[in-house]
Amino acid sequence: MMQGTLPSPAVQANRPVSVKPHTFLDDLYGIAVGVLFVVMGVLLLQAAGLITGGVAGISLLLSYTSGYSVGLLFMFINLPFFLFGYLFMGARFTIKSLAVSVLIMAMLKLVPYGLVIGHVNPMLAALGGGTFCGMGILALARHGAGVGGTGIVTLWLQKKYAINAGRTQVLIDAVILLLALLIVTPELVGWSSLSAIAMSSMVMAWHRPGRYFGN
Template structure:
């Protein structure tokens, strides 16, 4: 007896999937080749993707900000830095008697202006909301979430990964955490340069500068955190892999 899935034989479903994939490949090289084909609408829909709803955007931004905040708390507790504007804010907090969140916002101001003119007002607005959300959440952390001790290895890997997941969640929903992330996303959109690779280069510069402020051992752990953060973006923020917008 043939297995039935959704009222259709399995071999028919597999054939239909192969035809849709075949049509997508044809469209990439010759968009007019299958115009009018019964399958073309399905293939085009799969290629374009389905837009996120406003509620999905809000939820993703809250989750993304939460990931970034918890990651920064872990890194700060271990005396580490990381990549991007978060790393700049952490590094500056060891030099000046200012909260990480305040420095985070101040560093972001010129990048938000850049985002407004290059990425559009919608992206700039979302990124500004995300930045201020992170700032306010960091200010509330001492009364909400306090880390008495954390192993540097755990802080570097988990903290960096959480920051990367937060950046990824925001990027998938048309926002950034500000700073270098906005610049790397712009380069990827306009020049096709992978955002994660660009971020690695920026992070390496930040880590070299941090050698003048924190011990070399902590810089090494910080390098792991920056790598963990960028790896999230390199692996999962690739054009064509994710169809939601």
Template sequence: MSDPRSPSAPASGVPHSPAEDAYALFVGAIQLSLGLVLLKSAGLVTGGVAGISLVLNYLTGLPVGLFYAAFTIPMLAVTLRTMSWLFIVKTLIVTFSLFAMTQVAAHTIAIDSISKPVAALVGGSVIGMGALALARHGAGTGGSGAIVLWLYRTRDWNAGRTQMLIDGCVLLFSLVTLDLGLVLWSLLGVTATAGILYVWHRPGRYTGY
């Protein structure tokens, strides 16, 4: 569910203001939370830390946001030497915002019925747009994206392939609680997320760190 790049300014060189960054983090966290709500309503998962959190939620009943924070914080700690403190702080803000928003959503949003293809396509696309908003304002969607960038910078691992490997492992892990059909629908959602980032998050439009 996460993009390893973390741009902070448009290619034109005009930086975002603190107010613009704060608004983008808020909107991005809303989109991530909504996407997770849609996927969870259909019993699906996604990639990255969010996907692991959904699987563990299905297994234990504990909040998705709790697992999300529990995995993201130590992953960010691993990347302290390669990522800027501003990126770390922004990603932590997103992490705790997502925890709060998913808790609120559990008590304020009730979806009685949603088809799996709709949940996969819409949920995955909404998560992709949230990840795009965050990436363009120097924040990540979770620990897995930071780990991907850390591996790229320290081991020269291809970021795209590494993210695909992580997402594939998450989908395989989801087989402990989901049947194959649900995993395949979840794969559609992961593809929808990746498609958003592939089309709109390109070098030259926004510069990376």
């Protein structure tokens, strides 16, 4: 290469990117934003009587039949997945994810005191709720945390075997939605499917190995 000649864009793109790891404040802010997105998404879905994928969807489904709060169910369903996370994703990831789960449970209890959703169109709830949940999951994953549950398994599969987390989540969500047909009307399951697609699409599109270099 001649002196003073700039390398081609392709060469520049293949060079390793030097980045600084996230600071404690970076993680704190990113996790707080992620939790808020997930909570708002769940509340939108709950207001329309919909469900979504992952543990959030399982919790919503059981809350409609058991009478227990979605936040409490979310916490308890997550417990065995946290053990999996500790064994295969490490203590740091698990501690962050456990803190996230506690925060989500607390905010699902507190936010309805300041925000009452009287009516929401099912299509808007499905698209908005699913997208909010997906953005929250994405924010948490980029700061080394997860909402727990199936998300821990999908992130581990991506980290270990490079299997796209969004695609794996779609398969898990399909099973959850099929089970929902036993409890929820087909029309609501249809809208819930849209919410699950919206949520998984966010993760599938943006949470790819090599696309994001932060730690």
